[in-house]
Amino acid sequence: MTLEIQEQVDLTPYNSFGVSQTAAYFADIQDPGDLRQAREFAGSKRLSVMVLGQGSNTLFIKDYPGLVLYMNNRGTEKLPGAGLLRVAAGESWHDLVKFCLKNSLYGIENLALIPGTVGAAPIQNIGAYGVELEQFFVELEAFDLKTGEIRHMSKADCQFAYRDSIFKQDPGQKLVVLSVTLQLALEFAPQLGYAGLAAALAGREVTSKGIFDAVCAIRSSKLPDPKQIGNAGSFFKNPVISRAKLASLRESYPELPAWDTEDPELVKVPAAWLLDQKGWKGRQRGGAAVHENHALVLVNRDNASGEDVVLLAQDMSSSVLQSFGIALQTEVWIV
């Protein structure tokens, strides 16, 4: 089948901030054959190419002059081997979590209600409530836009880290994830390391459905629904600092929270706490604002442009740098 490539497509429905920018070219990708045709088309016109899932971690600040590959391939397959699933990149992550619950496959219930596609999940090694994708990851299949070949990448190849992977760096950016293979557990073992989740389940029998429901309830009470008000979840990563830096900051801010990391010399501190100290909740710049209940979440309050959001984010990170000497990094992909 010949791939249909649309021109001048409004990206408003394709990003959870709901900002209005246009893609010069746009292709709905359903299989590897579509990717081959898209690659040829982009090559013949010397276009830049970008990959888009559900746009829940993407902020457009300009019209995109190249070709957008909108990942829409589908399918969830049980592989031989207990608990092994291969899932197409265009599937919804939350639908996958529900599929696993229904099929008595355990582990990812803590990752319920994270918006976006399965194919985007490895890009920033999605995580929440004490669990990260990499714990279940086996391998992925990717289409290499440079060579036109399909590659298989192991966990080691992907170089997962906190909200990071090879795909966020060159040469990974030229890889389009086609499917992800996960190893789920056949026996339920609750992961209750996150204090808020353990508290929500206290005194109850803990089941995977119970965790799923509790995670959905906590997230819905804390995070704004992008369908109601445009946002991309946490805008900044939690910074990782040295223990020496923590000790020096605690001389002025004894209540500064911190969590251990795998590296005994480094700790993670909550970006939301730092921003709270600077009174960012609820503040607005242009059409963009900081959510009233969550200083990490920037929202499209009043017809914001991507530029409004970025300027607000820059003001926020400057204030944190000035007061704490910590440079915040964005979690959201800015295009």
Ligand SMILES: Cc1cc2nc3c(=O)[nH]c(=O)nc-3n(C[C@H](O)[C@H](O)[C@H](O)COP(=O)(O)OP(=O)(O)OC[C@H]3O[C@@H](n4cnc5c(N)ncnc54)[C@H](O)[C@@H]3O)c2cc1C
């Ligand atoms: C309300 C809300 C809550 C959120 N909570 C969390 C959370 O708890 N934890 C968390 O980790 N994230 C969270 N996020 C961020 C977001 O849900 C995840 O980053 C998600 O994986 C993005 O999926 P997507 O399909 O929307 O990706 P997009 O925004 O479309 O793309 C994100 C990046 O992935 C790349 N990409 C997408 N698909 C592919 C592919 N098939 N191949 C190669 N590259 C690809 C894009 O090029 C881009 O660089 C939240 C977002 C929102 C709006």
